[in-house]
Amino acid sequence: METRPTSLQDPLRALSEIALIINTIQEPHALLEKVLEIAMETLEAERGFILLTSETQPEGFDVAVRRNFTEEQLGDVVRLSTSVVYEVLRSGEPVLVYEALEDARFGGAESIVLQQIQSIACVPLRLKERQIGAIYLDSLSKRGRFTRDNLPFLDAFANQAAVAIENAQLYQTLREENGQLRTEIQRLHGFDEIIGQSPPMRDVFEMMSRVLDSDATVLVEGESGTGKELVARAIHYNGHRKAAPFVAIFCGALSDELLESELFGHKKGAFTGAMTDKKGLFEAADGGTIFLDEVGDLSPRLQTALLRVLQEGEIKRVGETHVRRVNVRVLSATNRALEDLVEDGSFREDLLYRLNTIAITMPPLRRRRGDIALLAHHFLDKYAVGGRSAIRGFTPAAIEALRVHPWPGNVRELENTVERAVVLARGDLIDTPDLRLPDQKTVDPFEPGVTLKEAERRLVQRTLDECSGNISETARVLDVSRRWLHYKLKEWEAD
Numbered sequence: 497m498e499t500r501p502t503s504l505q506d507p508l509r510a511l512s513e514i515a516l517i518i519n520t521i522q523e524p525h526a527l528l529e530k531v532l533e534i535a536m537e538t539l540e541a542e543r544g545f546i547l548l549t550s551e552t553q554p555e556g557f558d559v560a561v562r563r564n565f566t567e568e569q570l571g572d573v574v575r576l577s578t579s580v581v582y583e584v585l586r587s588g589e590p591v592l593v594y595e596a597l598e599d600a601r602f603g604g605a606e607s608i609v610l611q612q613i614q615s616i617a618c619v620p621l622r623l624k625e626r627q628i629g630a631i632y633l634d635s636l637s638k639r640g641r642f643t644r645d646n647l648p649f650l651d652a653f654a655n656q657a658a659v660a661i662e663n664a665q666l667y668q669t670l671r672e673e674n675g676q677l678r679t680e681i682q683r684l685h686g687f688d689e690i691i692g693q694s695p696p697m698r699d700v701f702e703m704m705s706r707v708l709d710s711d712a713t714v715l716v717e718g719e720s721g722t723g724k725e726l727v728a729r730a731i732h733y734n735g736h737r738k739a740a741p742f743v744a745i746f747c748g749a750l751s752d753e754l755l756e757s758e759l760f761g762h763k764k765g766a767f768t769g770a771m772t773d774k775k776g777l778f779e780a781a782d783g784g785t786i787f788l789d790e791v792g793d794l795s796p797r798l799q800t801a802l803l804r805v806l807q808e809g810e811i812k813r814v815g816e817t818h819v820r821r822v823n824v825r826v827l828s829a830t831n832r833a834l835e836d837l838v839e840d841g842s843f844r845e846d847l848l849y850r851l852n853t854i855a856i857t858m859p860p861l862r863r864r865r866g867d868i869a870l871l872a873h874h875f876l877d878k879y880a881v882g883g884r885s886a887i888r889g890f891t892p893a894a895i896e897a898l899r900v901h902p903w904p905g906n907v908r909e910l911e912n913t914v915e916r917a918v919v920l921a922r923g924d925l926i927d928t929p930d931l932r933l934p935d936q937k938t939v940d941p942f943e944p945g946v947t948l949k950e951a952e953r954r955l956v957q958r959t960l961d962e963c964s965g966n967i968s969e970t971a972r973v974l975d976v977s978r979r980w981l982h983y984k985l986k987e988w989e990a991d
């Protein structure tokens with residue numbers, strides 16, 4: 497019996513590798529590169545390319561990726577109508593050329609002669625009845641590089657690859673459509689820099705659009721990092737005061753005296769350090785908007801002064817006795833429930849009513865998980881800019897990890913996470929470990945500020961993890977019915 501050279505490296509490993517990348521590489525070009533790389537390594541081919549059928553190309557196909565081929569060599573190999581490639585595309589069957597020069601079918605082809613090709617393997621990429629392209633491999637150094645023994649592997653490999661390629665193309669189309677939808681929605685509401693399509697964010701946009709051109713005070717409520725300042729800025733810059741200044745001040749950072757002088761200005765000599773007359777922020781913002789961040793931190797004295805601006809449109813610089821008139825729209829933000837502060841006497845009720853003519857509540861990220869993938873891609877675009885980073889996307893596992901994370905720090909935390917991952921990621925896709933997300937199990941269900949509902953959810957999730965996802969066991973540990981547990985999991989899934 498004739499002994500055939502076995503050039504198969506490790507076909508099983510190649511098949512399992514391709515199965516793996518089906519689930520990780522979503523970007524079509526990266527996927528094709530990988531498919532070609534695995535095929536060439538497994539069969540010890542020296543050159544190779546993948547072509548995909550294309551309706552817009554005159555030849556009916558397009559070379560999508562190639563290795564070790566110059567443009568010119570490639571042209572020769574694919575153009576020849578008698579070549580292997582055409583035969584494969586025409587018949588939908590793989591073609592193996594054991595000794596190319598001697599082969600009766602192709603030996604005379606110009607490309608084979610000129611390039612001294614010794615051995616060729618070419619397999620169609622097929623999806624059920626549809627041909628989507630072909631993988632071409634050749635060897636210049638060795639006749640008999642590819643044998644019939646390679647065929648079962650090549651067939652299985654090409655079938656797997658075809659599915660992966662189709663998936664990546666579908667995913668790409670979806671992403672593009674998603675991007676178009678996003679621009680569409682963005683164009684509708686006009687708040688470009690605020691990302692979100694979830695129902696609670698739509699409510700926010702809707703409310704913002706309504707208050708843009710009024711002078712109504714707006715109180716933006718929500719946890720830290722939910723985008724309160726972003727909303728305040730957008731209201732100003734999309735509204736009728738946009739040509740005048742937007743001035744933001746954080747009410748929690750300064751001492752009472754300094755804050756008063758910052759807001760209202762002072763007269764020279766009003767206190768030690770007041771070397772000159774100074775205009776305050778209310779005067780600086782005249783005609784525009786002032787944004788009071790963490791307004792719940794204002795002292796009683798400043799609350800009274802603020803009430804006067806809102807009621808009379810008047811301010812008094814520190815150390816002066818006469819009043820000045822200002823025309824300023826007041827927007828404010830808080831991450832504490834001001835009603836509670838009113839309740840315990842630390843915030844004036846009449847001021848609260850003046851500040852929240854309109855209240856906008858920013859939903860925490862964990863209540864709008866549908867926006868997470870969108871935001872993650874938005875921040876990826878922001879940080880992986882201008883070719884300085886090779887990163888092209890996330891693995892599906894990474895997106896899932898982002899989606900289920902509890903996000904105590906909301907969008908700001910998500911933004912930081914993506915920024916860090918862009919720096920840390922080695923490949924061209926961000927994978928779960930690159931995200932450096934804290935272990936879910938260490939999340940404290942009872943940390944301050946957590947709602948009862950959230951605490952319940954975290955406790956259940958943690959117990960589920962500890963019971964390796966076993967529902968009966970989890971129900972037993974928590975002393976609840978399995979029905980209750982199923983019901984809760986369904987409810988959270990819908991969030």
Ligand SMILES: Nc1ncnc2c1ncn2[C@@H]1O[C@H](COP(=O)(O)OP(=O)(O)O)[C@@H](O)[C@H]1O
Nearest residue numbers: 689690691719720721722723724725726907908
């Ligand atoms: N909906 C959003 N779309 C895009 N970026 C957002 C969004 N919400 C928050 N961010 C990002 O998170 C950061 C923190 O938002 P910020 O408005 O300062 O939150 P808050 O004032 O509620 O603490 C912003 O600088 C912005 O980069």
Ligand SMILES: [Mg+2]
Nearest residue numbers: 721724725789
């Ligand atoms: Mg803020």
